[in-house]
Each structure stands twice: as C-alpha cells, then as structure tokens.
Amino acid sequence: MVAELIKGNEIAQAKRNEMKEEVSRLKKEGIVPGLVVIIVGENPASLSYVKGKTKACKQVGIDGKLIELPEETSEEKLLEVIHQYNEDESCHGILVQLPLPDHISETAIIEAISPEKDVDGFHPINIGRMMTGQRAFLPCTPYGIIEMVKAKNITIEGKHVVVIGRSNIVGKPVGQLFLNEHATVTYCHSRTPNMKEIAKQADILVVAVGKMNFIGKDYIKPGAVVIDVGINRKDDGKLTGDVNFEEAEEIAAYLTPVPKGVGPMTITMLLQNTILSAKWSHQVGVH
Ligand code: GUN
Secondary structure, X not given: OOOEEOOHHHHHHHHXXXXXXXXXXXHHOOOOOEEEEEEEOOOHHHHHHHHHHHHHHHHHOOEEEEEXXXXXXXXXXXXHHHHHHHHOOOOOEEEEOOOOOOOXXXXXXXXXXXXXXXXXXXXXXXXXXXXXXXXXXXOHHXXXXXXXXXXXXXXXXXXEEEEEOOOOOOHHHHHXXXXXXXXXXXXXXXXXXXXXXXXXXXXXXXXXXXXOOOEOHHHOOOOOEEEEOOOEEOOOOOXXXXXXXXXXHHXXXXXXXXXXXXXXXHHHHHHHHHHHHHHHXXXXXXX
C-alpha cells in the first residue's frame, strides 16, 4: 500500500479562498475582522512565524497588525498593551507569540487576554469550554488536524485515536477534540512503557513529540491514518516531521507530509478563529 497524502497546503488554500469571500461579505456589513499579533524580542523563528501570520491575514482581507516589542519589555508593559486591545472594538483577536522572555509569566499573559479575543484558544476559559463541548475558540493546530481529517471524509466516530505527546498546545487538546468527535482516545508520552503496542492499535495516529524519525513502521497499523505534527530541521536545513516518511508511506492509508501538511492548517485556523470572533462580537451567525 502507498499512503494517500493529506495535503494540508491544498486544504488550507481552499479554506482561505472561502474565508476571503466571507470577509468581503462581512465588510459589506461594516465588519472588518481584526487581529493583533504581539511579539516580544527577536527570536528569528518566532519572527518568521508572526510575519507569516500577518501576511496570511492580508491574503483573506483580515486587518492584521504586528506589534514588535523589545526583549526587555516588562510584564506590566505587555499587560498594558493587552488591556488596551481587550478594550479596542476594532480588534477581534489578540495573539501573543510564545515563548516569551523568562522575566514574563506566560500564564499571566495568557490569562490577561480576554477569552472573547483569545483566538489561540489558550485561555483556561476556552480550554474549559472546549472540554465541556461549549462554543469556544479551539487551539489552531488541533483544530486544523480535525479539519484535515474531515476534508478527506475519514470517519472519526468510533475510531481508536492514539495521540503521542501531551503538550498543552497540541497533544492534550487534539485528544479532547477527537473525543468530542466520538473517537476512543489513548494518550502516550515519554513515560509510557509499551508505546509501540499501543500505537499499533491506532486507527488514527497523531504524533506530536518534536523528535525526528521518532515513529517508524513498527508503530503503525496497516491502513492507519498518520498525522505528523513534528517540525524538525535536518542538517541540510530541510524540514522533516516526527514520522519516518518513507516507512510510514508503505504501511499507512493516509499520511500528512512535512512540510505542506499540518503546518499550513495552523495559520488557517487562526484566520478562521479571527473571523468567528468578529462574527460573534457582532452577533452574526451566533449559535
Ligand atoms: N508558538 C508556537 N506555536 C504557537 C501558537 O500556536 N501560538 C502562539 N501564540 N505562540 C506559539
């Protein structure tokens, strides 16, 4: 079997085309979705991510603003900036790029963002709403993963999903979203002794550990769906995932490539959350 690729870049582009039309409809009603992206310091990888985010905003007509603050910005100053945008009605989404410098508490910053503008879905209120199945901003990478699987018409209900990795940004919430879709979910992590046996039972295997080639063919059930969330840089500078692509391709039914897999979906769902926030704040399409 040669796995069919789930091409995140194509799914993302189709979604962005639809969003562009939706944003132009909203603009006719006087609603301009606005996203403020805040970065503290000059971490090159973070800078490149945030530029990608504001560029994607432009692509679909969202008013994306990038605020670059110096490394030595105090927690108080950053809180002040967040409070300012919490009050600003033209801003529907606030994203503070992580990681933050050590002298700033990420928890304090995440909790300062209004839950109604928390388009990252990191605020405990949104995490709680997601867990209880209420309307919430869903964290972008997990949300994107669910959308990719749905775009391929892969049934989730009743499937065994195994998530490898338990980060707050990806592992934990992606399991919860699959559970909300009526899957049976198992988590594996660094202290799981029999990871191979568990992974081999997965109908859908989600890998988010951040280690190159961590998953080979002996972790994959024939015909499984394999979602590779890893982004690792090889010695030659090229990007690669957590899954050994060549081995997985031989045995899985569906496989996400790296790059052009999960990555492009993450920013797309950020745009989606910003549009939703604009609609919800104007009571459009409220449900
Ligand atoms: N750093 C790495 N990924 C993310 C993300 O999804 N959101 C934010 N705010 N920071 C990140």
